[in-house]
Each structure stands twice: as structure tokens, then as C-alpha cells.
Amino acid sequence: MPKNRAVLIDQIIKQTMRICAFSSLFFLFLIFLFILIEGLPLFYRVGVGNIIAGFKWAPTKGAFGIFPMIVSSFLVTIGALILGAPLGLACAVYLAEYAGKKKKLFLKPALELLAGIPSVVYGFLGVIYIVPLIRTYCGGSGFSLLAAAIVLGVMILPTVISISYDALMSVPRTYREGSLAMGATKWQTTYRVVIPAASSGILASFILGMGRAIGETMAVIMVAGNALRIPGSILDPLRTLTSNIALELAYASGDHRLGLFSTGVVLLIIIMILNYLANFVIRQKVIK
């Protein structure tokens, strides 16, 4: 029997869809390729150590040290996690274990809407409200590690909440029933049975929250003060890797621009490690 026209069309469509599917990989490849092409030469020329461990960023004078920015990026991220992770986890626990059906119907979308607020708006509100508060009550200029950590802490909430929530919800109901049947209270059950069972997913949510915080740019630029040194206290200003790129890319040229791409390479590597870690942590659970 000869193949009819519909079958032929089906074959053509299949190939088209296949091309679509490979586009994501292709784009990922392009992004890596071009950031690496622009960013790697400077590592060769100036030396990996002088960039990653260098303290001085004066790109027009041949100094490309981004060590303070790496440290700052991690500091704001850890700060954001200290504030956002417990709060996010608490919300996730509340949603998964405590909230009634009606409350959940309203709370869950409301918490997800936090993710929809643009980062510039977070930054703006940070400048208008949080920075002056810190200036008044804690001293300093207010543009600080603390301000950035607070703003980022809120910004990572949706990530932490939704992934932790999924992890908590995937704990089988029998676990809970078993514990409750033995006379444990709801909180004992949640604390001793449900949270440990969901721990890998919760950990993954923290790691992905870190990824979100370390990659955030506009909000951080607006509240962090962007000073080029390692902050001595939480009230000192700092500049993260992302801020460095965004602040200078518009006018940079020559080696200066290459230096920004080198910053991008470091950021890309950190992000990839975090994503891999989150994936690894989640997969651990599946094997178990």
C-alpha cells in the first residue's frame, strides 16, 4: 500500500518539531559560546588568578580583579537565604499542611504573584523604604549588604515556596496518617515526619533560591551601593558580579568590555554549579 499524503505531512511535521526541540539546546550552546569567546581571552592574558583572586577592578588600567564581587555576590545571597529560606519554608509548610482548601485557593496564587513583580519595582521600593530605614536606625548610608539581602530575601520567596511546597505535597499521605495514628500532634507529624521526608526537595528549593538571588541584577544595583570592596559589615555597600556587568556594559569598550564578559563567565559557572547541585539533590531522592 502506498503511503498517503497525510502520512507524508506527518513526517514533515515531525522533522519540524524536532528542529524546534533542538532549538533550546542550540540557544544554550550559543549563549555559552559567545560569553566564553568574549570572556575567556582575558583569563589567558591577565591570568585566572589575577581575575578571580584579584582585589583591584580598574579595567581601563589593566586591573580586572573581581574577588570582592564574588565574595559580595555570595554574601548577599547568603543574607537573602537567611531571611527568605525560613520564611519561604514556613509559608510552604503552612500551605501544604495547615491551610484549609479555601485559604489555599487564595494564598497560593497570591504568593506566586510575588514572582510577577518586576525586579526594578523591588529595587525601587527598597530605595524608597528600606534604605532610609536602615540609614535612620542602623547608621551608614543605608545602601548596604543588609538592604540588598532584605530585598533579595523577598524576591526568592516564590522560588522557595513553590518548590518546597511541591516537595511537601509529594510526601505520601500514609506517612502522615501513620504518625497521627500513633498519637503524634499535627506539628510533631510535620516536624518529625513530613519535613524530613521532603528534605531533599526543600534543600533544592534553597539552592534554586540562591541561584535566583545570585543572578538578580536590577534590584541589587539600586539598593547595594555598588562600592568596589569587600564589605566589612552588613551596613557597608557592595557590588555583585551582576551589578558590575549591568553598571558598565553600556559604555565599556575594548578590554574593559572583555573584562565584563569575564565577570559573566564566572557568573555563568556559579549558576551552572548551583543548577547542577539542585538537580543532583532532587535526583538523590529518586534513587533512594
Place this chain on the structure above:
Amino acid sequence: MDIKIQIRQLSVSYNGTPALRSITLDIYKNCITGFMGPAGSGKSTLITLINRMIDFEEGVRYDGEIRIDGINVLDPAVDVVALRRRIGMVFAVPLPLPRSIFDNIAYGPRLKGITNMTDLYAIVEDSLKKAFLFDEVKDRLMTSAMKLSGGQQQRLCLARTLALQPDIILLDEPCSGLDPISTAKIEEALSELKKDYTIILVSNNTKQIARTSDYAAFFYMGELIEFGETPRIFTNPSQKKTEDYIQGKFG
């Protein structure tokens, strides 16, 4: 009597577990052939091979031949889409598509490239009449098929199959979820339809096979135990297993 389907030395396995063992069987034209047997006997597997719906299952291996009008449909080169347009299938659960009654029935004809509304309407009306459903739905052809009762939905599925203008109709336990009145309507439709079609009816219900079929085949654990004219199978089975099954001793 003409032979429509010749099944020869057909064996099937799922992930290495045999489901059918060396089946050889002839299906006659313009007759209802009933396949009966307990769950797991392979009767449903056999009909999904005839229209190659088995291709959607994972880990299936088959060899042997199924010849329809002389052409082996198990040949990998066969155009399965064209094959399925010649063979209608009604499933155990009524499965209307989530669209109107009219669109459900016109689905197959439209795939064949019929777009003229007058032609489509003629096909829809004719198919609904043959499935004894037209009078019940003629005023609401554009309403959702999901709103029909279970029995009506199953007759809709039958009508949808007829709209393909197939020469073979496969029914996989079509009445398993239906009430006796709906079942009777479907059986009535089938006995009319056999004038124009070759019908295979799979059923767990031996009484239904006895009532409706001209030939009956009894399957057990992937083997064809007995095949013959229905009255003979039910009154004078040659195998002990068949007799036990018909008398309800197992299954």
C-alpha cells in the same frame, strides 16, 4: 461464505510474556464473530492487532500473519493510517471527543478530506440512523457529545465508526458499562449492520455472544480453544474448557 480475515500462526508477547500463542482463525464476511474468554485470554489483544492499534503499546512483539482481503496487515510497510480508516473500532468505555455530536461523527470523514457540509450532514445522518441514535439527538447535533448518557455515547461511538465507511467493525466489550436497555439497542444495531459489514465482537458476556454472533471463538490463556458456528459451540462444545466456561464454572 467468503473469508474476510485470515489469521495464521499468530503469536504475540508483551515484554517477553506470551499473550497469544499461534492462533489460526478465519473471520467470515457479513457475519458477527464473537470472541469470548476470561480476562487475560488475549481476545482484546487479537483485535488490536487487526487494526494495528497495538502499535501504541510498549514492548510488544508479534509474528505470524493477519490477511485482510489477502493483504498481510502485520507487514511493517503497511500504511496503518489507511488501514484504520477501513476498520472501525468501538472501545469498552464510551469515548466521545470533547466536541459536538456532529463534529464527533464528522471527525473521520473530515480526515478523509470531505469538507462539503451537505455531504458531511448526509454521512452524519446516515451513521446516526444505523446506530439507532438519530431520533434521540437529531435536534441537538451541535451540542456537546459529553452531555449524552453512557448508552447514547456508546452508540455515538458506533456511529462515528460507521461514518468512516469501513468494511470491518471491531467492538471491544462495547456493552461492559451499559444498562440492559442500551445493550439491547446496540445489539439490535449490530444485527442490522452485519448485512454490510464484517463484525468482530469481543465480550466477557457469554449470553451476549450467544444472542448476537454467528460464529464464536473461545480463548483461554492466549490460546484459541475452540471456534465454530455459535449454536454448535453453545449446544455441543467439543472441548471441556469451553463447556465449563459457557456454564459459568470459571471466568
Place this chain on the structure above:
Amino acid sequence: MRLPPRFVNTLVALLLDLVALGTVGILVVIVCVIVVKGIAYIDLNFLFTYPEDMGRHGGVFPSLIGTIFLVALSICFATPLGLGTAIYLTEYTKETMMTKTIRFGVESLAGIPSILYGLFGFIFFVIKLKMGWSLISGALTLTIMILPTIIRTSEEAIKAVPRSLRIVSHSLGATLWETTLKVVLPCAAPGILTGIMLSIGRAVGETAAVIFTMGSSLRLPTSLFDSGRTLAVHFYILAREGISMEKAYATALVLVVSILAVNILAYYIMHKVIAKYS
């Protein structure tokens, strides 16, 4: 001293209740502040007049149009690509090494921060492909950025379509594509639409990836190769350079309200679908 478990239980329930409400309170406060402060400075003129003096006076008309063009273009590019990927992954292949690799690619794209999209779009579209700071550079960059969202939501929506409907369609002699087009996609349409809405919200609010690819010209973009300034970028510049707090609040109001509207609509559609299936 050990507190009685029952007391702790009640206390924790109360605390969690407060924490959750407090967190939602953050959202409410953000929205309220923007709305209350912004509403005083906004009127129809603001939306439909050109800015004067770097945005100190006048409106945001070019930015509004620029945002709409940019978002529309990137959605037009990303939807067919994303939908095609989702269809390929769910309907056309089985789980293999290859689909796992593609999924890994999609996940990785989703994890890349927007500033790196900006960096890539800048070097690739703006510089190497010589498109300059333009609508098209911005749209192509955003396309890649929103692609993972569209792929993931479409995949979820397509997977939720019952297998039996596909089987029926095949049994009626439909090819895989006919089944996908006539049965699977109509059923999955609301879910796919949700993904598109969420992507629109993300694209409207994006700054870092847009400012380095589309630039920040205050003129009305009239061709694909014109630069332009989206509302989010305009807002960022107004606020950061302290040009005008009034205009900044008004712009933020437009941004936040439109994004919230799109997101709420998306959740509403999703909610409808879940209600229908269960």
C-alpha cells in the same frame, strides 16, 4: 521544662498562620504603595503623550508602544518554538537520552539569570549580527529567555490530555499530527494560554536583558531596527537617575497593574482547567 505537645501544636499553627498572612501582606503592601502613590500622577494623557525633558514631564506613549511591540514579537517567536518543542517531547518521541538532553537544555536556559541574557544578546544580536540596539535584538533575546516557561507549561498541559482521546483519534484513522492538531492541542489550549500569559508578564517586567539589547532611546520605534525604551527600562532610568519620582510612581503603576492583570488572568484560566478535569 518541656512544653506540652498540644500547646506547641496550637502555637505553631497560629505562628504559621501569621507568617503566611504576613508574606501575602508583603504583596499587598507593594501593590498598595504603588497604586496609592501612582494613582495621583496618572491619567490618560500620561499614557498617550510623548515624554519631555528626559521623562521629567509628559507621558510614556513611546515606551508603552515599545513594550507592546517587544512583548508581542517575542511571544510570536517563542510560542511556535516552545509549543513545537513541547509537542515533540510529549507526542513524537519516547523518553530517550536525547529527550533528557533537550530537557536539560530547557532547564539550564530557565536557570540563566537575565543579565547573562543581556550580555549574550548584546554581543550576539547587537554586535555580531549588527542588528544594533533595536526592537529585533531585544525581541530575539527575550524569545530565548521566555522559551523555557512556554515549553514547560505547554508540556504540562499536553501531558494532562487523557491518552484515551488520542487512542480514539488514531482508531479513526488520524495520523499523529492530525491527532495532535485536532484533539490534543484544543484540549491543552487553556494550559498553553496560561504559559503564554505568564511569559508576557515576565517579558513586560524584564529590564536587564532588554536595556542592553533594545537600548533606551525615548523615541517611538517605527521599525524592527529602531531602538526603544520599554516601560520597565524607562521606570528604572527615572528612578535610578532620580529624574522624577512622580513619573516613576506613575510608570510603576502601569507596569505592576498590567503584569498583575495578566498573571491573575493566567491563574484564573488554570484554575478553570483544574476544576474541569477534577
